[in-house]
Every structure is written in C-alpha cells, then in structure tokens.
Amino acid sequence: MSANAQTKEPDDLRSLYQEIILDHGKHPRNLRQVENFTNQAKGNNPMCGDKVAVTARVSPAGVIEDLAFEGKGCAISIASASMMTSALKGHSVQAAKRLFAAVQGLCTGKTDVEGAQREVPELANAIGELAALSGVRQFPTRVKCATLPWHALVSCLDGGDTATTEK
Amino acid sequence: MNVAALSQAKLNFDVERIRADFPILSRKVHNKPLVYLDSAASAQKPRQVIETITRAYSEDYANVHRGAYYLSEKSTSDYEAAREKVRAFINAKSITEIVYTKGATEAINLVAASYGRAFIKEGDEIVLTTLEHHSNFVPWDLLRKATGCVLREVTVQLDGSVRIEDFAKVIGPRTKLVAVAHVSNVLGTVLPIKEIAKLAHAVGAKLLVDGCQGIVHAEVDVQALDCDFYVFSGHKLYGPTGIGVLWGREAILDTMPPYQGGGDMIETVAFAGCTWAGLPAKFEAGTPPIVEAIGLGAAIDYINTQDRVAVAAHEHALIAYALERLPEVPGLRLIGTAPGKASVQSFVVEGAHPHDLATVLDRSGVCVRAGHHCAQPLMEALGVSATARASFAMYSTQAEIDALVAALIKARELLV
Numbered sequence: 001m002s003a004n005a006q007t008k009e010p011d012d013l014r015s016l017y018q019e020i021i022l023d024h025g026k027h028p029r030n031l032r033q034v035e036n037f038t039n040q041a042k043g044n045n046p047m048c049g050d051k052v053a054v055t056a057r058v059s060p061a062g063v064i065e066d067l068a069f070e071g072k073g074c075a076i077s078i079a080s081a082s083m084m085t086s087a088l089k090g091h092s093v094q095a096a097k098r099l100f101a102a103v104q105g106l107c108t109g110k111t112d113v114e115g116a117q118r119e120v121p122e123l124a125n126a127i128g129e130l131a132a133l134s135g136v137r138q139f140p141t142r143v144k145c146a147t148l149p150w151h152a153l154v155s156c157l158d159g160g161d162t163a164t165t166e167k
Numbered sequence: 168m169n170v171a172a173l174s175q176a177k178l179n180f181d182v183e184r185i186r187a188d189f190p191i192l193s194r195k196v197h198n199k200p201l202v203y204l205d206s207a208a209s210a211q212k213p214r215q216v217i218e219t220i221t222r223a224y225s226e227d228y229a230n231v232h233r234g235a236y237y238l239s240e241k242s243t244s245d246y247e248a249a250r251e252k253v254r255a256f257i258n259a260k261s262i263t264e265i266v267y268t269k270g271a272t273e274a275i276n277l278v279a280a281s282y283g284r285a286f287i288k289e290g291d292e293i294v295l296t297t298l299e300h301h302s303n304f305v306p307w308d309l310l311r312k313a314t315g316c317v318l319r320e321v322t323v324q325l326d327g328s329v330r331i332e333d334f335a336k337v338i339g340p341r342t343k344l345v346a347v348a349h350v351s352n353v354l355g356t357v358l359p360i361k362e363i364a365k366l367a368h369a370v371g372a373k374l375l376v377d378g379c380q381g382i383v384h385a386e387v388d389v390q391a392l393d394c395d396f397y398v399f400s401g402h403k404l405y406g407p408t409g410i411g412v413l414w415g416r417e418a419i420l421d422t423m424p425p426y427q428g429g430g431d432m433i434e435t436v437a438f439a440g441c442t443w444a445g446l447p448a449k450f451e452a453g454t455p456p457i458v459e460a461i462g463l464g465a466a467i468d469y470i471n472t473q474d475r476v477a478v479a480a481h482e483h484a485l486i487a488y489a490l491e492r493l494p495e496v497p498g499l500r501l502i503g504t505a506p507g508k509a510s511v512q513s514f515v516v517e518g519a520h521p522h523d524l525a526t527v528l529d530r531s532g533v534c535v536r537a538g539h540h541c542a543q544p545l546m547e548a549l550g551v552s553a554t555a556r557a558s559f560a561m562y563s564t565q566a567e568i569d570a571l572v573a574a575l576i577k578a579r580e581l582l583v
Contacts, residue, residue, distance in 0.1 A: 013530050014522070017581055026518070048522060049539035049552055072552045074520035075582065139526060 016135035016142070017075065020083075025075030030068040030085035036116075043152030043163045045144055050077055054085075055154040062093045069152075074145050079148035080133055087126035093157050099123050100150045103130055107146045109137040180477035184576045186562045188213040188469075199532030202567045203576075205576045207352055207380060207511045209559030210405045212466075220407060223458045231450075231457055232431055246457050249464025250447075251301025256467045257397065259414050263446040266413040266420070267460055271379045271550035272399035274413035277426040277450060278375055279306035280508070282396075283344075285424055287558040289315035291343040296321045296329055296358070297548045298351045301541040303377040307346060316343070323548060327354035328505035331362045342372040342580050349397075349504040353540045353556065354503030355486065355511035357381070364393040373419065379403055384509040386475055386481060389414055401459065403472075405560075406466030410459035413450070420446050427452040458552070485559040498583065501556050510559035513540075516575065517544050519582040520523040521555040527578035533571055 036056035044051055052071030059065055063143050067088050069081040084103075098120045105111030106127075113131045117124040136142045148163075153164035186192050189211050194201050203211060223245065229238035231246045247262075254262045268274040287293065293307050297320055311318055319337050323329055340343060344365040348355050360376055367374040375396040378387060382399045389397045396419075398439075401410040415423075424442055425432055429452030434442040443449045470478075489512050493499055498517035516524060521537035528535055536556045539546045546552060557571055 013527060013581065016526070022582070035321065049546065050522075051552070075523040076523070091467060142522070142526060145522065 008027045012135070012138040014136065016139060018135065019133045020129060020132045021075060021079040021135070024079035024082040028069075028078050028082040030082065031070065032068045033070060034066045034068045039156045041152045041156035041161050043071075043155070045077075045148050046072075047144070050074065050116065050145065050146050050148060052077065052081055052149050052152050054081075054149065054156045055159075056153075056156055058093060058157070064088050064091055064093060064096060064157075067153075069149060071149075073148070074142075075146050076133070076136060076142055076145040077100055080146045083126075083130055083133070084149050084153060087123060087130065087151075091123065095120060095122055096157060097154060099126070099130075100154050102127065103150055104147055106131060106134040107136050109134070172567055173406055176341060179474040180481050182481065182562065185473070186564075188215065189562050190214055190217070192562060196532045196534075197530050199530075202276070202531075202533040202570045203558040203569060204559065204563065204567065205534045205536050206560035206563070207403070207556065208384075209402045209408070210383070210560050212407070213429075213469050215463045215469045216406060216462050219575055220458055220462045220481055223461050228458065230454055242457060245461045245464075246455070247468075249460045249465075252464040252467045253412055256387075256471075257382070257412075257414060258390055260390065261417060264414055264417050264420065266415070266447040266450045267455055268398075268411040268413050269409050269456060270402075270411035271377060271398045271400040272411075274396075274411050275303055275375070275377065276306045277309045277413055278398075278415070279373070280395055281423040281426045281450075282373075282419070283316075283324075284311040284313065285305075285422070287314055287316050287343050290341065291316045292319050292339070292341040293317070294319045294321060294337050294347075294367075295344040296347050296546045297323045298327075298354060298356065298542060299346070299348055300352050300377060300379070301543070302379075303346055303348060304544065317341070321347075323356070323545065324353075324505075326505050326506070327351065327356045327503035329356060330492065331359050331366075334363055334366050337372060338366045338372065340370055342367065342370050342376060344373050346375040346377070348377045348379075349387075349543075350509045350511070351503070351545075352511065353513050353542050353545055353554065354378050354505065355380075355508035356503060356505040357385075357507055357509055360392045360394060368393070380509060380511065385479055401463040401466065404463070404466055405469060407459045407462040409456045410463045412463075417446060420450070423450075425449050425452070429453040429549055431455070473561065481560055481561065482563075484514065485563055485565065485568065486510040487566050489557065489559070489571075492568055492572050493575075495572055497579065499575070502549060502551070510563070511556065512558070513554040513556045515551055515554050516579060516583070519579055521553045522579050523582050524555050524575070526550070527581055528571070528574045531570070531574040531577065533574045 034055040039056045042053045050073035057066045067085045102116035102119045116127045134145045136146045151163040227241045229242045231243040250262050373395040376394045378399040397414045402408040432452040502513040525537035
C-alpha cells in the first residue's frame with residue numbers, strides 16, 4: 001500500500017457515500033423492465049456476483065424513449081444504474097455512448113466534471129449529479145461497481161446481450 | 168475436549184507471543200491498527216516462513232533434481248525434506264503419495280483430468296455438496312462436459328449443516344467419486360468425512376476431500392479420515408502462495424496417467440514413445456515451486472511448534488465469542504451456525520450490501536471478505552447474492568472481534 005493510501009482520511013468514505021448515492025442506492029429509480037423494450041442486455045461482475053439487466057425502448061430515429069434496470073448489487077452499482085436510467089431518457093443513443101465514456105473518465109480520474117460536460121453538453125446537468133460517482137476513484141476495487149450498469153447499457157444499445165466488467 | 172484439557176490448553180497458549188511472530192500484524196492501515204479477519208482467503212506469514220524463503224533464495228538456491236553440484240543437491244534436499252514434513256503432518260504412509268501442485272485448485276484439476284478422464288465414464292455419477300468452493304465444482308463440470316458423467320448434489324441445511332443421511336440418499340451404485348470440502352469456506356461447517364468415506368467405499372466410489380480450510384483448523388490424519396485424495400494450499404496454512412499438495416493413496420495414484428508432460432516427470436523420452444517416472448515425479452512436470460515448497464515446510468515446522476490443541480481451543484473460543492457479539496449489530500443475520508463449526512463466520516446486514524460494508528470497515532483497519540466467496544451454488548441456495556465474512560486464525564484475538572463489531576455499528580450508521 002502506498003504512503004498516500006495510508007494518510008487518506010475517512011473523509012473519502014463521505015465522498016464515496018454521498019447523500020445522493022445513498023438515496024439512489026436505497027430508493028432506486030427505474031427499477032423495472034421497460035414495456036415493449038427493443039433492446040436488452042445483462043451485466044455481470046464475476047468478481048462479486050453482482051448482476052444488472054438493462055432494458056430500453058429505442059425509437060427508429062435512435063432516441064431512447066424509455067430505459068430501466070433490474071438487479072442486485074451494492075449501493076454504488078444500484079445508485080449508478082438509477083442515475084444512469086434517470087439521465088438518459090429522451091436522449092439519443094449517440095449521446096448515451098458519449099456519456100458512458102465521460103462517466104468512465106470521471107470514475108477513473110481521467111476527466112473532471114467540466115471536461116465531461118464539454119464532451120456531452122446536452123447532459124451537463126446530469127453530469128453534475130453523476131459526478132457523485134467519481135468518489136470511487138479513491139477506491140480502485142469499487143470502480144467496476146460504478147461502471148457495471150454502463151457496460152450493460154452500451155451492450156444493450158449495441159444490440160448485444162451480455163456485458164462483463166472483465167472485458 | 169474435557170475441562171482439564173481445556174484449561175491446560177489455555178495455559179499453553181499466548182496469542183501475543185504468536186502475534187509477535189507475524190510482522191504484518193503490527194502495521195497500520197489507513198492510520199488504524201490492522202485487524203486482519205480474512206485468513207480463510209489467505210493467512211498471514213510468520214517471520215520463520217519469511218526468513219526461510221529469504222535464506223533459500225539468498226544462500227541455498229539452485230534448480231532441483233538436476234545439477235551434480237553442491238547448491239543443487241542442497242536445494243533438492245531442502246525441497247524433498249519439505250515433502251517429508253508434509254507427509255508427517257497429514258500422516259500419509261509414504262512421501263511417494265505427496266504430490267506438489269501450485270495449489271489446491273491445481274490438485275483438484277489434476278485428479279479430475281487424470282483420474283476423471285481415465286476412470287469416469289458417461290452416466291457415472293460424481294457427488295458434490297451445495298457448499299463446495301468453485302475449485303471443487305468447476306473441474307467436475309469440465310469433466311461432465313468431456314465425458315457425459317453426471318453431477319449429483321447433496322444439499323445443505325438452513326443452519327449450514329450437512330446431514331449424513333442426505334449423503335446416504337444421493338450416493339448410490341452409479342457413484343464413482345464423492346468430492347467434498349472438509350470445512351466450508353463460507354459457513355465454517357465441518358463435514359463428517361469418516362462417515363462419508365464409509366458410504367462412498369460401500370459402493371466402490373472414491374472420496375476426494377478439499378482440505379483448504381480443514382487442515383488449518385484441526386489436525387488431519389488422512390489414514391484415519393479414510394479418504395482417497397486430500398488436497399490443500401500452502402498459503403492458507405501460513406505458508407507461501409504457489410504451492411499446494413495432492414495426497415492420494417499410492418495404489419490409486421499408480422493407476423493414473425500423467426496430468427502434464429515435461430521435464431522431471433519422465434523415465435525415457437523417444438519418438439517411439441515416452442515412459443513415465445515413478446511417484447510422485449510422474450505428476451510434477453517442469454521446474455517445481457522449489458522455494459514455495461521449502462516455505463510450506465517452514466510453515467508446517469511453525470505450526471508444529473504450537474500446541475495444536477491449544478490453538479484449536481483458542482479458535483473455538485473466538486468463534487463462540489463472535490457468534491455471541493455479532494448479533495449486537497442491528498439488522499445483522501448470521502449465516503452458518505452449524506454445531507461444532509470452524510472459525511469462519513458469514514453474515515449479512517439488512518440495508519447494507521456486503522461490499523459497501525467491507526469498504527467502510529477497511530477505513531477502520533478491519534479486513535473482511537465480501538462477495539460470493541467462490542461459492543455461487545451455495546449463495547443461490549441461501550437466497551443471498553453475497554455475504555460478508557470474518558475468519559479467524561491462530562493470531563486472531565477477542566479484541567479484534569470487538570473492533571469488528573464496533574466498526575460494523577459505525578458502518579451501518581453511514582450506510583443504512
């Protein structure tokens with residue numbers, strides 16, 4: 001373990017488990033299956049057994065009309081799925097994929113909120129909320145918890161049926 | 168254990184003296200004293216093991232079974248001396264029955280690939296329990312896919328216990344092999360190996376015991392257990408990673424084809440055909456984990472310097488204390504409360520996922536395992552996706568259980 005890790009204060013726990021994360025974790029939004037879904041995929045984290053299934057109804061023009069998830073997991077993965085499905089309803093598939101890349105950047109520390117907002121300007125408000133997920137960057141083993149639903153989302157939108165965090 | 172023996176055992180046991188042998192236990196994590204409660208995943212190492220490994224590499228290292236020079240002879244004799252230590256430790260009849268592997272997983276894969284493919288045919292049955300670790304499940308699934316054999320399941324009671332009458336129902340004339348854990352890595356349940364051996368042998372089946380957890384918590388005598396294969400890993404037994412043991416009855420090992428081909432396992436090599444070395448070399452292709460084996464020998468020496476009855480009494484006292492204190496955490500449900508269980512305790516806390524608990528506990532210096540513990544069929548049967556698990560070793564203390572309970576109460580305040 002690095003000296004940096006040793007001097008870390010438990011404050012990073014507060015940044016990981018922010019109110020918004022705990023709220024979405026305890027009261028997840030869009031925890032259901034989309035009616036008449038056109039796309040679906042399951043996400044699986046083989047390290048912990050967490051599972052998430054994402055369903056979407058995408059219009060012929062490529063707009064996500066409805067998006068929801070089902071699954072079991074930790075507060076981080078459930079909150080991430082809840083915030084993701086809330087953010088993307090009404091947006092294009094193309095914007096969803098750019099948001100996926102931006103959230104991955106936020107979770108791994110490769111990008112900051114402003115950078116993410118520049119990449120996906122139409123979802124700038126949502127990114128303000130999703131920034132709460134960036135607390136995982138201090139917890140390397142938990143990054144996959146935050147990104148699991150997003151891997152499932154991309155697989156779902158690409159017409160795949162499974163995604164894993166171990167790709 | 169009677170009262171007199173128990174009090175004598177307590178006299179012979181000083182946990183602080185043991186802790187002083189484990190350098191890592193004095194370090195801090197996140198500025199908190201380390202409370203290491205994940206020994207069932209991998210145990211910490213005493214300095215006697217660390218120093219033996221350092222000395223082997225610094226002073227006595229060369230490849231084994233090859234060089235006609237002093238260092239190779241010394242390395243070979245240390246490596247083979249460790250095999251004798253393993254033999255004595257589990258009371259095997261002969262060192263020819265002690266096969267080094269890279270771990271218990273490889274040992275089970277060896278039996279599945281060699282014994283399984285040679286002797287288990289389509290329609291034959293392999294009996295497993297619900298609580299098996301994936302390492303004692305997936306190799307048999309691979310064998311099923313290759314041969315068309317059938318896997319049969321002995322289920323587990325709600326408290327985690329396994330009933331011998333359930334084995335009697337599942338073991339039958341088509342059973343060729345019974346493969347079970349000695350002690351569950353999730354529940355701590357101790358399986359009735361001798362009774363299972365009787366049932367298996369009555370129908371002519373062989374019995375393989377996954378001893379990864381079992382060998383840590385009690386003395387193992389493979390002849391008394393009357394099993395046919397016993398496997399374990401060095402790193403859970405206070406030794407290094409990368410070394411494990413397959414013990415098998417010589418008469419069975421003799422009939423088995425090699426597992427891997429390569430150097431050191433041959434008698435002659437020719438285009439006309441190769442012939443194999445005798446036991447145990449037949450199963451040890453390539454340069455082996457030399458220093459790892461020597462380190463395992465040092466771990467066994469270390470354990471042998473302890474009063475094992477006293478260590479077992481200490482671990483039983485710890486699990487009894489944990490079973491008493493953990494329910495003080497609001498919403499906590501114990502998973503695995505079979506009578507006579509080993510010092511491994513799973514639990515869940517309502518409203519807090521095990522992974523979140525483990526992350527928060529870590530910031531208090533408390534290391535617990537969270538997840539499915541490589542036992543997905545068991546998780547399914549228990550109706551949980553994951554559990555948190557605290558496991559105790561000879562160096563664990565009641566104060567560490569107090570720290571666990573305090574950290575759980577604090578974690579719950581944050582998460583629930």
